[in-house]
Amino acid sequence: MEIPYTVQVRRDTGLTNGKIGIWLFLASEVMLFGALFASYILIRTGAPSWPRGDTILDVPLATFNTIVLISSSVTMVMAWASLMRRRFGTFRIYMGATILLGLVFLVVKYFEYSHHLHLGEFPSTNNFLAIYYTLTGLHMFHVFGGMVVNAYFWGPGAKLWKTNPVWFTNRVEHSGLFWHFVDLVWIFLFPTLYLL
C-alpha cells in the first residue's frame, strides 16, 4: 500500500504527513528534555550549595563541541538546499560532513566522559554529576540516532532520489529538523551545565 501525502500536501493541513509527524515528535521531545530541565532547576535550587560548571567540566572542550554541532546544523541545511537545487553530488558532500561532525562531537564527549570516570566522578558521586550525565547522555543518544538516520539517507536510502526526488528531499528535510532540534537542545545545555 502506498503511503499517502509524502509529496503532495494534504488539503486540510497544507502539509505533508511526514512534516506534521516530525513536528509532533519534536513537540514530545521538548517535553522530554523539559522534564529533565525542570528536574535540574528543582535539584539545583534545593541544594544548599551548587558548584559552578566550569570548576568541574572542561569548558574549552565543550565550546569546541558547540562549534562542531552548530557547524553540523549548517552542513545539514546545506545538504537539503543542495537537493532543492538538484545537486545530488553536493548533497552527498554536505550530508557526509554532517555525519562526520556528529562523530567528532561524540568522540569529544567520549574523551570528556572517560576523563571524569578516571577521576572517579560517577553519576552517583553527587547531584551535579547525576544531572550532567543524564542530560548529556540523553543528548548523546539523540546525536547518535540522528547520525544513523543521516547515514541511511547518505547511503542506502539515497536510491529514492532516482525514483522520487521530491519525496527524498522531503525526507532529508524532516531528518534535518530532528538534527537542528538536537543542536538547539545543546545550545541550552552548554551554558546551563558548563558555564553557570
Add this chain to the structure above:
Amino acid sequence: MTSDHAATSMTSDHAVDIDRHVRVYITVFVVLMVLTIVTVAVSRFHLPVPIAVSVALIVATIKGSLVACYFMHLISEKKLIYAVLALTVVFFAALMALPIFTVSDGYWIHE
C-alpha cells in the same frame, strides 16, 4: 522555504530563492558563532548567579530562535505547525513553572 515548495518545478526563480536562503544560512552561522563566543566570554566575568543565568539564557534563547526560525524554517511555516508549537510552549512553560512555584513555596515555609 518549506517542503511544499519541493513539489514545485525547479524554475530559475526558485533557484534564486534557494541562493538567497543559502546566504541567510551562512549569515546565521556567523551570528551563532559570535554569540557562542559572547556566552563563554560573559561567563569569565563571574557575574552574580541571577545575572549570569539571565544573560546566559537570553543569549541561548536568541541562538535557539535563530536555529528554529532559519535552519528549521519556522519563519515561513504553516499555521498548523504554529498551533502545535503554541500548545507545546504552554505545556513547557507549565513544566518550568512547577519547580519555580515549589522553590517559592519552600521560601515561604522557611519564613
